[in-house]
Amino acid sequence: MSVYCTNCGMYFEENVQVCPNCGTNLDELEFETKRKFIRVREMSFENAIIAFWEGYFNFQGRSRRREFWYAAICNWLIALAISILGAITIRQLASVMEFMFTAMVVLPNLAVAIRRMHDIGKSGFILLVSFIPVIGPIWLLILLARDSEKDANIYGESPKYYYE
Numbered sequence: 213m214s215v216y217c218t219n220c221g222m223y224f225e226e227n228v229q230v231c232p233n234c235g236t237n238l239d240e241l242e243f244e245t246k247r248k249f250i251r252v253r254e255m256s257f258e259n260a261i262i263a264f265w266e267g268y269f270n271f272q273g274r275s276r277r278r279e280f281w282y283a284a285i286c287n288w289l290i291a292l293a294i295s296i297l298g299a300i301t302i303r304q305l306a307s308v309m310e311f312m313f314t315a316m317v318v319l320p321n322l323a324v325a326i327r328r329m330h331d332i333g334k335s336g337f338i339l340l341v342s343f344i345p346v347i348g349p350i351w352l353l354i355l356l357a358r359d360s361e362k363d364a365n366i367y368g369e370s371p372k373y374y375y376e
Contacts, residue, residue, distance in 0.1 A: 236310065247311060253372055257282050268320045271336065273368045275327035283324055287317050325356070330367035332358045 230237055260282035268297065294313060298306020310323075326336030332355060342352045360372045 218244070222282055253374065255279065255372075261286055264320055264324055267323050271323050271325065271326050272330075274331040274360070274365075276325050276331060276372050276373050277357070279371075280324050280328040280356060283321070287321065291326075327367075328356055330365070331360045331371070333361050333365045 238256050255276060255278045260276075260279045263275070263279045264283035264286075268358050269275075290313060291310065294306055294309050298310070322339075326341055334355065338355065339352065341355075342348045344351070358368055362370060362373045364370060
């Protein structure tokens with residue numbers, strides 16, 4: 213688990229007493245205010261994929277970048293494998309498999325994207341920005357890549373950060 217220094221924005225190991233970047237004393241900051249140092253919850257690839265599938269119909273709450281991007285990468289790799297399989301075998305079978313896979317992941321992809329917008333403090337309706345020609349998809353990509361809000365917002369507690 214890592215500690216985040218809100219004074220300089222650097223992550224470091226939790227057993228460090230002084231921030232190696234700015235020299236801020238951990239004990240002094242915790243004495244002054246408990247909200248100066250933030251602990252980061254770790255999320256593995258497997259946990260991100262499990263969270264993606266567990267949130268199949270969940271359009272409430274928040275999702276971390278890792279959950280969103282690991283699921284996107286996993287889904288892209290599966291779609292690529294199905295396409296390659298179709299190129300080497302029967303194309304009609306691959307088309308049916310591609311349709312079934314797409315139908316299976318459309319709702320969880322939408323749900324995790326909405327929760328991802330919630331994590332940065334935006335409404336899920338902001339996903340509609342992707343329909344703006346040229347700039348819309350770029351803007352959405354930038355939003356999807358933003359870090360989580362560290363504090364709780366109207367959509368719930370941060371799934372990434374917590375204070376001790």
